Amino acid sequence: MLAYITRRLVYGLVTLLALSIIVFTLLQLSGGGPLDRLKLNPRMAPYIQALTEQWGLDQPLYKQYWTWLKNYVSPCTSTDPQGCTTSFGLKNAIPIVMLVLAIAATAFVIYSVKSHWRGALILFVWFVAILFAFRNMSIAFNWGISFQGAGPVWDLVFSRVGATFRLGFTALFLALMVGIPLGIYQAIRQYSFFDQLGTTAAFVAFSTPIFVIALALQILLALKLEQWTGVKLFYVTGMNNPGYGEMSFLQQIADTLQHLTLPALSIALISLAGYSRFQRASMLDVLHSDYLRTAKAKGLPRRRIIVKHALRNALIPIVTLVSLDVAFIIGGAIITESIFGWPGIGRLYIVAIGTVDYPVVMSIVMIIGIGIVIMNIVADILYGVMDPRVRYD
Amino acid sequence: MSEALLKVEDLRTYFATEEGVVRAVDGISFEMRRGERRGVVGESGSGKSVTAMSIMGLIEPPAGDIVTGRIVFDGQNLLELSEDEMQSIRGGRIAMIFQDPMTALNPVYTIGDQLMETIVLHQKVSKAEAREIAIQALRDVQIPNAEHRLNDYPHQFSGGMRQRVMIAMGLSCSPDLLIADEPTTALDVTTQAQIMDLMLHLAEDRGTAVMLITHDLGVVAGFCDTVQVMYAGGIVESGTIDDIYHNPQHPYTWGLLGSMTRLDDATQHRLHSISGAPPSLIKLPEGCRFRPRCQFATDICRQVLPVLRPVGNAGQMAACHRSEELDLKALSVDGEVGAAASEVTS
Secondary structure, three states, X not given: OHHHHHHHHHHHHHHHHHHHHHHHHHXXXXXXXXXXXXXXXXXXXXXXXXXXXXXXXXXXXXXXXXXXXXXXXXXXXXXXXXXXXXXXXXXXXXXXXXXXXXXXXXXXXXXXXXXXXXXXXXXXXXXXXXXXXXXXOOOOEOOOEOOOOOOEXXXXXXXXXXXXXXXXXXXXHHHHHHHHHHHHHHHHOOOOHHHHHHHHHHHHHHHOOHXXXXXXXXXXXXXXXXXXXXXXXXXXXXXXXXXXXHOOHHHHHHHHHHHHHHHHHHHHHHHHHHHHHHHHHHHHHHHOOHHHHHHHHOOOOHHHHHHHHHHHHHHHHXXXXXXXXXXXXXXXXXXXXXXXXXXXXXHHHHHHHHOOOHHHHHHHHHHHHHHHHHHHHHHXXXXXXXXXXXXXX | OOOEEEEEEEEEEEEEOOOOEEEEEEEEEEEEEOOOEEEEEOOOOOOHHHHHHHHHOOOOOOOEEEXXXXXXXXXXXXXXXXXXXXXXXXXOOEEEEOOOOOOOOOOXXXXXXXXXXXXXHHOOOOHHHHHHHHHHHHHHOOOOOHHHHOOOOHHHOOHHHHHHHHHHHHHOOOOOEEEEEOOOOOOOHHHHHHHHHHHHHHHHHHOOEEEEEEOOHHHHHHHOOXXXXXXXXXXXXEEEHHHHHHOOOOHHHHHHHHOOOOOOOOOOOOOOOOOOOOOOOOOOOOOOOOHHHOOOOOHXXXXXXXXXXXXXXXXXXXXXXXXXXXXXXXXXXXXXXXXXXXXXXX
């Protein structure tokens, strides 16, 4: 198991390296440079040369890449000129220690506990560890400085992560809580009116572009609803209203929900349409399986057959699907964040691409890449936890 | 003859498909005594499995429906029972073993879990007691190291071993009737023999009645007391092993026996096959269902559906208009009238 995870991590590193080279090359090929906009301003002319040298844009490409890579993986030290706000100290080791502990705990749990609660336990340990690691994150890596003058990229990105997580995990939670039961119910009542309705709705939601859904929700639930009822239920931009700090606790919760609902709903609608389709298909597979007939022939009550014998088998493929979705959520819902003015990674990414801000674009692409690699491994581990037939050798 | 354990009367199970109504089982009646081992033989699609599923109450509307008939088990008409009452009979008093042991067990639970589940459900015992019963059940089907194998998952067993587990599961609650639906079809020949041997001993020891569904006449000969031959949803002949094998009264039975491979037959000839294919169960032919493939068919066969009636030896029944006139056991299936047909059925 540990050998397997190690091997997967090594493969993951190679993948990430390849990804960084490809993205770096694409950025160079995309035309235009970070200084093009400044060049339009005649008064900036004297500084162009200085900036070019300072940002290393006059260097050959392989050198630029090498400098980026070297800096990307090195923690900030106090000797760095700007780029870093914090230095590497003993306190900064806490998140790393926590992550190592999480991995060790996972391995221990897999070895020692022999029940299907293993999966839940591992997930729990992972979430606690990662949360703790983020909360105590005072370590910084030298990801460079934004060309747009927004400061060190590390600080920039991590000031946005919280917003993206809030939106992403709310959407994921909604999609799971609705999509999975919906798919199961549709499979049990196959070809019923409800099933047909669910199928139609899922296809409509799945094939509608997210910006259409987002705009439709804004028009319907924010604009029209306010016109009809006279009450402002949902907001369409930002995470909180100004003056959030002075509100009472209950007002704060209400304000947060009013802002969160619509963007989360737009992402969730599409995800849950996908989940319900997958869940329905995998449940139908299981419902027609021989072992379910055996369970019926044993005289088990229908409820037990569905809950115990069908559900666990039907959830196995979904676990993989959802694990990979988590990675995309880490990357941010790029379009949704832009439409709803959500201050997350996604919007930062769009702006950075528009202004050819190499360090920011590279950093965000790499975060998404790292997320996908890690969640791939997590998915494989969970797969083995759910299905005793899977062996890692 | 003791009182009947199972009495099926005019059972009709139909399935609605887009092409029309499939009459999978169309008016069959038979009886089984306690402890009787009955073979149900016939080609694929003859209604063998649907008969079994009907008895188990596993036909699920709206796809399939038992249109008419009575299935009286130990004095109760199963078709009139509620789903709850049926659940206590299923797996408890009537158990079933399926064809493919590779897929019949749930892959994500241990053997012990699946065995004990049945035991706890039908017998009022604690988990620890259920475990003991499960271990004993595994020992009974000769699985070595039973108390450890209980913690293994199905994929850790071979096909033959899995079928043993299925048998253990079926017999763990001491049912009165065990329905085995082609239990050895998916296994290799040596394992087949072991499994049939094991089932024979267990059924004999416990006095369990067994309904063995198969298309293998050889397996039936070694295992059963009585046989019923099914064709296109109906029973065409029934009787004791001796009656059927030595004195067939229906041309279909006669043809089936003729198409068996025999190791003790020294003469070299091509294996016989019954020409043609079974009729569509949606559009059954007028008159006798076997008529299009029958070499003895006459006008009456074209017009009137023959009913199952006593012919031949005592207790033997066949559904053929011409049973009396034809002396099937004297005929060779190869068509050489008068050839030593007794060799075929010896």
